[in-house]
Amino acid sequence: MVLTSYGQDRTSNYRSKKMVVSDTIVIDTVSINPSRFSILDKNGKSIDSTDYQVDLRRALLFIPENIRRENDSITINYLRYPDYLTRDYYLLDPKIIVENTGSLDKLYALETSTNDANNSPFDGLNALGGINRGVTVGNNQNAWVNRELDLQITGQLSEKISIRASIQDANIPTQAGGYSQSLDEFDQIFIELYGKDWNIRAGDVDLQNNNSYFGRFTKKVQGIALGGTFEHNDGSKTTAFVAGALVRGxxxxxxxxxxxxxxxxxxxxxxxxxxxxxxxxxxxxxxxxxxxxxxxxxxxxxxxxxxxxxxxxxxxxxxxxxxxxxxxxxxDRNYTRFIGYGGGNYTSDKLDVGAYVYSESDAKNQPLQQNLTEEQVAILAAAGDDMDLMVAPSAVPDTFSENKILYKKEDFNGMEIFVFSNDPGDELFNVRFSLVGDNMGNYVISEESTINRIFEFVPPVGLILQGNYEPIIRLNAPEKLQIGGVNGSYHPSEKTRIDFEVAGSVNDLNLFSVIDNDDNEGFGGRFAARQAVLRSADTLKLDAFASLDYINKDFRTIERLYNVEFNRDWNLDLPMGDQRFVTTGAEISHPKYGGGKYEFQNLDFSENFNGTRHIISSRVQFSKLNMFDNASFRNSDSDILRSNFSSVNSGAVYGINKAWLGAKFNLEDNQLKTIANDSLTPLSQKFSAYELFTGIGDSTKVYAEVGYRYRVTDSVRNMMLKKVNTSNDYYLKSRLLNNKNTQLSLFVNYRVLK
Structure with a gap:
């Protein structure tokens, strides 16, 4: 079902359509030329042709489940055959030819109806979808019911306004509570109005910022988002966007x-x-x-x-x-949390400039799970950013009831304690106990009661507490995070590109308190450049690149800034101070033989860390032989540790017709030593792994592969790295049947750990 058609000359046969995703899509009413056919996902990235099937003669597109799950819409670019090739030609129009019945006494008359057509504003809308239900059983699990809901409405309200709406819920199987009870529990529900250069979407909105370095994030929210594009006479364009919503998570x-x-x-x-x-x-x-x-x-x-x-x-x-x-x-149901996001971008041939503002804040006067008293608000106001101080007494006076677990107050060496009581004559209290950790509290769960959970006081031994519960409740403070920034890219020629970004943040961990607010504001900056050094006639490329990140110690991002294992790669524990991260290197590539890259990195925290890292990576191809290699070597010093970290991940695959033979090697050697006595810490480790494998067939269709892995792991024993275990893995993975109606796969893994 077509959602929109971008502005193009309707006399041309090239089309670009944005369509809602379903298992089968009718692209056009005529056959499609196989040239210039491509599909883009919702982010504008090309989808590989091996990930879908298309019937060009009937203009049908078949979308697999993984693509439907990740995209609510796609853009299809194609070239339709011209009308003169697909049109039916007649000497006489068969629609007006009267059947020869041999009777001449029948009279026919053509009349124009005088009745006005009842045009409905919803005539151009189309609805489709369904509900699938299934039952899963097994010999080692309970039976569960799972179901999938997919309802969609698409169409045009007018010549320039289109509409799209969707309700989707792919419920994950669960034994209890695994169904949606209200609209906000559906996976996705939204309605969107859009035109050639604007759109408005309400409901579930996927907010994303992929154009920023410091402000990069992905959020699933419930609210409204607006966007528009303005094209200028000189070919440049400006985009603007704004969104406001309630935060779902x-x-x-x-x-x-x-x-x-x-x-x-x-x-x-x-x-x-x-x-x-x-x-x-x-x-x-x-x-x-x-x-x-x-x-x-x-x-x-x-x-x-x-x-x-x-x-x-x-x-x-x-x-x-x-x-x-x-x-x-x-x-998070502690407070009603709002999010606001807006900005714009200007794009021209040589300069791209953008700005953005992001705000995520709790409404401190709208708590959801806790009704704060004036005393509790005063506790939060005095706590600052210290979460250990955000606690309040939980005892409240209560009346006797046989169905309640109540406590009375007693004195123990000048300390007020709570003791379980079922005497109506006592002054009783309803008390909530919070888990604070071993030897951090004065109460434990009583072993005398097997039905109810009753807490009892345990006297300290010396200065060491003997319990793990306290009669307190933890208070959750409202928070605020705001980030704003300006970024840009200047590319005066095809060989040169310069990127920059500056950003500032405000992060308040307790909106009730002005204490500890001196660390709320921070800033960050980035400068990066890339220069083409060599371009040969056979398209050999050599590029040089460099970048500098400077991040103030109080600057905060919405999500993590670097890769998920950045701290492990650098052995970062508690870095302090302003951060400076320098990267420089060179990259060579060839479309036929592959390429490689060398990268030098220097990471410095002004108060307690400095390290350097060398990274070498390559991926080359010679005829039927493919090889890859990723290696890094790092040295770093902190205020208490000195570390050396080396890693290698390499492999090769040789193809013979429809068969292949390959090998992989993986090595890590991470040694951390204390500066005081030059001894290895328990975090030091080392391993080496080897893998051999061979297979036959087509990995995208029918194939079989067998392999063997061997790994040796070393850990610290007696202040030295020594072998602690070895593992042997034997595996078989295959796809024996793969057609439209049947798929049969087999996976076997046998592991021996010594």
């Missing part, structure tokens, strides 16, 4: 190591260690050893958004050597 990151042979579920937690959180659907990004994984039953993992749990598929075995990082948005 707050950004959070969980990091943990995999457990040997345990595919999950692994629990995702909140910022204060909350074990039961709701994840915003589709907001997660999962990394294992720095590599981004894909969600799906036929991919790497599945996730239960209601329970906040992630489970890895059997085709992706989890080991103790895997570093797992999950970034996600979880529903």
């Amino acid at each position: 707050v950004f959070q990151r969980s990091q943990f190591n995999g457990q040997e042979g345990n595919q999950g579920p692994y629990k995702l937690i909140g910022p204060n260690g909350e074990l039961f959180i709701l994840i915003v659907s589709g907001s997660e990004r999962v990394y294992v050893n720095g590599l981004l994984l894909n969600r799906g039953e036929n991919e790497h993992y599945v996730i239960d958004y209601n329970a906040g749990e992630i489970k890895f598929n059997p085709t992706y075995p989890i080991t103790a050597n895997m570093r797992i990082t999950v970034e996600y948005q979880f529903t």
Whole structure:
């Protein structure tokens, strides 16, 4: 169903259409020329032709599930055959030829109707969709019901205004509570009006900023977004956008190591260690050893958004050597939180300039889960940014009831304590106890009661507390984060490009308090340049590049700035001070033989860290042989540690007709030593891994591959790196059947750990 057609000469046969995503799309009413056919995703990036199927004769496009899951719309560029080739030609129009019945006594008359047509404003709209339900059972799991909802409305309200609306909910299977009860629990619900150079969208909005370095983010919100484009006579154009919404989730990151042979579920937690959180659907990004994984039953993992749990598929075995990082948005119901985002960009042949403003703030007078008293507001006002001070007594007077667990006050060596009581004559209190950590409290759960959870006081031993609970409640302070910046790119020629950006941030961790506000404001700047050094006749390219990041210690970004394993790559623990990050290097490439890159990096924190890193990477091809290599060597010094980190990841694959043979090698040697005594710390580790594999077939259709992995892991023993275990992995992965109606895959993995 066509959503819009960008401005082009209708006499031309080239078309560009933005269409809503479904499993089968009718592109046009005539056949399509195979030349100049391409598909772009919702971000404007080209989709590889191997990821979809197209019937050019019937002008039908078949979209697989993974593309539908990631995009609500796509743009199709194609060349239709001209009308004179596809039109039917007749000497006489068959529509006006009367059937020869042999009877001449019938009279026919043509009359023009005088009745006015009842035109409806919704005549141009089309609705489609459906609800799929399924049941999953197994010999090692409970039965569950899963279902998928997909309803869409598309069409034109007028010649210049089009509409698109959608309700989607791909519910992740769960035994309880796994259904949407209200509109805000659907995966996606929105309505959008748009024209040639403007659009308005309300409902679920995916806010993104991919044009900025410091302000880069992705947010799923509920609100309204407007955008427009203005084209100028000189060929340049200006775009402007603004959005306002309620925040569906707050950004959070969980990091943990995999457990040997345990595919999950692994629990995702909140910022204060909350074990039961709701994840915003589709907001997660999962990394294992720095590599981004894909969600799906036929991919790497599945996730239960209601329970906040992630489970890895059997085709992706989890080991103790895997570093797992999950970034996600979880529903934070402490305060009503608003988000505002706006900006604009100017684009011309040689200069691109943009500006943006982002604000995310809690409404401190609209708490959702806690009704703050004046005393509690005063506690927050006096706490500043110290979360340890954001606690308040939880005891409130209450009346006796057999169905309540109540406490009375007693004196213990001058300290007021709470003791369980069921005596109506006592002055009773309803008390909430919070977990504060081992040996951090004075109360424990009583072992005498097996039905109710009753807390009892445990006297300290000396100065050491013996409990892990306290009669307090934690108060959540309203927060605010604002970021604004200006960025640009100047490219005076095809060989030169200069990028820049400056940004400032305001991050207030407690809107009730003016204490500790001296560290709320920070700024950052970036300058980068790239210069083409060599361009040969056979398209050999040699480029030089350099960049400088300067980040004030109080500057804050919306999401992480660097790659997910940046801290591990540099062995950063608690860096302090202003940051300076310098990068320089050169890159060579050839369209036939591949290329390589050398990069030098220097990272400095003004108070306690300085390090250098050399990175060498290449990917080359010679006839049937493909090779790749990624190596890095780093040295760094902090105020207490000195470290050396070397890593190598290389491999080669040789193709023979429809078969292939390959090998991989992976090495990491990370040694951290204390400056005081020059001894290895427990964080030091080393491993080397080898892999051999061979296969036959077409990896995109039917194939089979077998392989073997061997790994040796070293860890610190007696102040030295020594071998602690070895592993042997044997695997088989294959796709035995792959056609329109049937798919059959087989994966086998056998692992021996010594």
